Amino acid sequence: MSKSDKPVLITGGAGFIGSNLCRRLLAAGKQVVCLDNFLSGQRENIAELEGEAAFRFIEQDVVDEVEITPGEIYHLASPASPKDFEELALEIARVNSQGTMNMLELARRSGARILVASTSEIYGEPLEHPQKESYFGNVNSRGPRAPYDEGKRFAEAVSMAYYRKYGLDVRLVRIFNTYGPRMRADDGRVVTNFITQALAGKPLTLYGKGDQTRSFCYVDDLVEGFLRVMDNQQAAGEVFNLGNEGEYSVRELAEMVNKLIGNKAGTRDLPLLHEDDPTRRCPDASKAKELLAWQAAVPLEEGLKRTIEWFKSIG
């Protein structure tokens, strides 16, 4: 079987990004194997795919032996919401360390190409702005976000060790805040909280002063970026920031969501969830632009409209 006839494995495929990626790859005619243990994902995300001949679902933990021979692996398994960072601290540390090593070994045994999902969180509380891939970050290794941040930093380190030691065809993507259809309504992240609160006519919960910034990428843009990273022959051993370069304060996001939904309840101030909540975050995505001809195309207001419509459609 040639590499292109072998299935594509998506770990964390029942999650938000993974289930959007499953659909995109199926539409491109690929054989897709989705692996997930539903730690933070949901069966509804893949339920309608389960009847498709080109789709197979394996319910298991990614740290356990995986008995398939994929041609490509998108390794996305890991909870991603700060709401889970303390409750699921050990699961997060384990999936990003042992789980990532297991997938790198599988890629090595299978001769597969692997894309490992990292995060803008590896920049911590950044002292450089916007963040370029060359910036090493400023992370508190002992704080409540550390199992996630350091777990992803370990995932990057061990991926590069496999690249250097075995010549493994591995590529890394640092994902900046991504949103869109198939997020869990109760996942606790800012876009889902704001949309569900506004649709219920409630005030939007601003943690801290609301002047911390984020850059919000619509999921279709991210998935397009993933495909370009995976398909690029020169991307082995490389890391790419994928994110939207527009920077908004959380308060601006709240005002936009309230306006789009027509919610008159305003905002409500609450304390920060974690002392280490980054104050500013915005990608320098010029490397992806130059090497992959990729840039985020969907403006925040348009992406929010689509996401709001999706949440309305599921009730």
Ligand code: NAD
């Ligand atoms: P998600 O929680 O919706 O999806 C993650 C999926 O991984 C879930 O379906 C979950 O059940 C599964 N999973 C977790 N632990 C597992 C394990 N041990 N074995 C098997 N499956 C497991 O989150 P998401 O937003 O889709 O994130 C996907 C990936 O992208 C994660 O690696 C995350 O760290 C990364 N990321 C996401 C964002 C974002 O803004 N959405 C930003 C940065 C990085």
Ligand code: UDP
């Ligand atoms: N946030 C907020 N209200 C909420 C949820 C989140 O003000 O109901 C803030 C949070 O403190 C952070 C930003 O929004 O500064 C983004 O939070 P999210 O959990 O989406 O992801 P993060 O970028 O922190 O990983």
